[in-house]
Amino acid sequence: MTKTSRTSGRRTDGDQDGGGRRAGSGTPVSDPFDALPGLAPLRAAARAGDWAATRAFFAGLGSVDDFSFASGALADVEGTEGYLEAAAEALPADPLPRTLLAERYIRIGWDIRSGARAQHVSREQFDEFHDWLRKAERLLIEVCAEQPAYAPAWTARLLTARGLELGHFEARRRYARLSAHHPHHFRAQSQLLQQLCPKWGGSWESAHGFARECATAAPDGSHSAVLVAEAHIEHASDLTDAQQAEYVRDVSVRDDLRHAAQVSVLHPDYRDGFHRITGHSTFALAFSLGGHTADAARHFAALGDTAAQSFWQYLPDWKTRFAKYRQAALATL
Template sequence: MPRLLPLLVIAVWIFFWYRNRKRATARPACTTTAPAATSRLSAEAAALGLLPQDQQDTERVRRDPQIDGAREAAERGAWEPAAEAMTAIGKDWERRTALVIALAQAAAEEDAWLTAWEAARPGDPDAAAVRARSTVFLAWELRGGHTADRTSAEQFEGFHRVLLRAREDIARAIELAPEDPSPHVSDLWAGLGLGYPHAYMHELWAEITTRAPYHYEAHYSALQYWCAKWHGSAEMARDFADKAASGAPAGTLLPALRLVAHFEHLDRPFLGRHYRTPEARAMADALLADLPAVRPDHPRLPEARHILAFFLVHQKRYAEALEQFRLVDGCIGSVPWRYYGDPAARYCDYRERAVQGAK
């Protein structure tokens, strides 16, 4: 019996080690729904005028009367307000691209109003820009949002066929308005799906930056191409973001690209330790320093505030995070929340951490 005792001890140790290891490996890498207790609106959050979970709009990132009004009119079948809004925006390329995207999303659902616009004004460059982006949206809807292994051959066939058609629409839009960068931005998303070679992407990028060197929407779109999940790598994406941010004047929002690139290349992007490194803190500080110079009507400003608040909560900089949450509350259709199964619950969870931590 004394000889068997060490063997029994080892056997018991192995049993418990294996059981604990099995439990650890069965645990999901990150949770996708927030605990119910933290989803309720606390008294402190209510006193600050923050909205409850069921009043968070998970589809939009901001309310913009000009852009929203044009899209809502299009959804009702009227093209004239869309055309008027495009004319009013003129060569404000950042807002023009945002309006093109909003109208194109509506046209991808129902394009009778856009067809009527094209018939009433043949050769209208504004309608052509919307048509080009709507065809890109239509292609991505045909593909669906699943990973490649969960996407059927029929979906891929339709996806590539419509993207090739989109290239024709993009070429026409460029011909009709050579100085407008928005059709080229649409081409970035066509290239994401068609797998444009790096050499072509560099040529396309030169066309965009010649027209609008600090165009945030274009930079964000190109960053997606250079991410590891598409046609680049973590190093390429971070290098692209660093070069864009370091060479930009104040008020362009381009420092936000560093945060996006960092978030996109984490195996477990919701673990706080990834955001408490000196590098991650410097990214947040650079974006904080840029925000005062950003125009208030910049269409991507709220999205930058969302990811900044996410970083700041993980860095336990709760008062600074709360300031961002108060400026974006109510519209949360943004990174990082849309990566969660229940975006509103997770957003409110992080917001509450900021509320309580800032007390």
């Protein structure tokens, strides 16, 4: 796998309707607004600069996980900072426009920085990156002071903490403030996991330990155990090719992944949401890298022609690799 650094955790998920899905055969759809019909009204509102429709969309979401996912997806829509700035100015007491605007500033900053490792990012890129993150941080500090239980703002502050290199203690402090009100918030957990990886100054002991802690504490059928697969993929990506092959094929890693999948996306109590394809895509990749094609098959079958780009993009020409792995896995069904 290519050694890259995940940026602000942009996610690409798929249809959340929980019905039957045909086995995939075409090029995977990874744009979240195309893969997730439920997000279509948000894209339409963003493109029209329609704040009322944007607010109505978020008001209609049924979970904090979907809310946070959608705020991250909106941040990827270019040019939205204009109408979000107008909304934030017109509604100074409302946390939503300021939080969405902060997410957009964070995305602008991360796009300038790029997903490259730090040694490949120029000083000018870092300066601009940090400027945008500081603008976001100022907004988010206000929101969190006014609304201490507002999960979307605390989640975004995990992104700024990492990008501004505020350290592990501060990142964990922010996560603790969020988790006191929302103990199994998947996007926040995934962001803190990134902070705990060696590429951001952490260790594999910390990263795997946090993933296991989240998986164990969460109720069966939640997304938290997906972190186990994320940690293994990150660990593998940091190894040489020879070491990586040995690592991902290890039986203990395979069994760890199997258990995590069974208590999360494969559990009978699992309920679809915007993160469904994030979970299945992550497990499909982890099992495929280890050559565990039969284990990967159920996840590819659930994905159909959709995919989450987030970890697959570590692979060169990832859509081609996805299709090959999917073909091999589905042949075992």
